[in-house]
Amino acid sequence: MGRAPCCDKNGLKKGPWTPEEDHKLISYIQLHGPGNWRNLPKNAGLQRCGKSCRLRWTNYLRPDIKRGRFSFEEEETIIQLHSILGNKWSAIAARLPGRTDNEIKNYWNTHIRKRLLRSGIDPVTHSPRLDLLDLSTLLRSTMCNSSLLSAPNLFGAQALLNPELLRLASTILSLKHENQEIAIHSPQQNQLSNIPLLQNQTPITSQVNDQFQNRIPEASNFDQTQLRQANVEGPLSNLTNCTSQIFQENLIPSSLTETLVSESNRMYCSSIPTVSVPTESSSFQSLNNGNQNFGFDSVMSTLSSPTPLNSSSAYINSSPEDERESYCSSLFKFEIPESFDISDFL
DNA sequence: AAACGCCGCAACCGCCGAGGT
């Protein structure tokens, strides 16, 4: 037996509510209170189904609803809660007085989600996107093993799928190389490289283009057949194994991925990737488990990144949107108090 | 000024679980 419709839809109005309908609904609920939504429309003189009335009331007419732009604090709370709860909008809304689940859901889908994506962060897992991580793994490997630093290997990875990543890889390698040279000639200058770029500095993206052009001859050492082969065999599977190993051994330097994430956010970043001894609380431990096992532990692990993702970045032409965008990245270092109890949310 | 495309948001839809009969 099929499920009965929530109400008889014949002759019932749909679509946007008129002020008159709103007034009828408000007046009725003020007198009788919410509840018994099935009979409410008839009693209130509305040609709507009960469900529509309930949604209109809970999402729009309720007197305690706060309207207007979300504050930074609210946005921070949403992101934090979403990292723990996922798409449990009602549970998130319960922690944001005056905000409805529908409003939070809309805000997430139209603002926060896009901003996280632009920042190179997976809005589902709240971790740096895997495609960028794969690239970072590749770069990490090539830095340790110069024999891997060949165009086919680079092209064989995700870079082929995203030319922007290839340019990024080229730039980072170039900058690393240059940085090493600077370090050799002038240690003091090397220290200066960690100072955030200022307005007279060239954005990395333009440096990329210049330096990528210089690297084209290297890439031209193989033809398109090799290119295709590189894309379907060896490197990709090798990379997967390598990625797994590096994750297990916790070898990814946070400074490298920091740079990648920052770059993907089109920030201007002077943090040259260096191979450093990983800290115990590497922010990528949790990724061993992949998305399937994403849970509270991994959230806690991911969120305990010792290094702010944008710690060495400067922002140019920063608009309020830009500030929020960078703010999103910085949210990954928030701390959850020990007294926090996940069961409160469930 | 008109056409077009994009974006944000209110509203709808379908499904689910709880509770009652």
Next chain:
DNA sequence: AACCTCGGCGGTTGCGGCGTT
């Protein structure tokens, strides 16, 4: 146990506003 009602939830849609061409 089976069926039904109801409230609630998350995903999706469609419309209106706005910016761009």
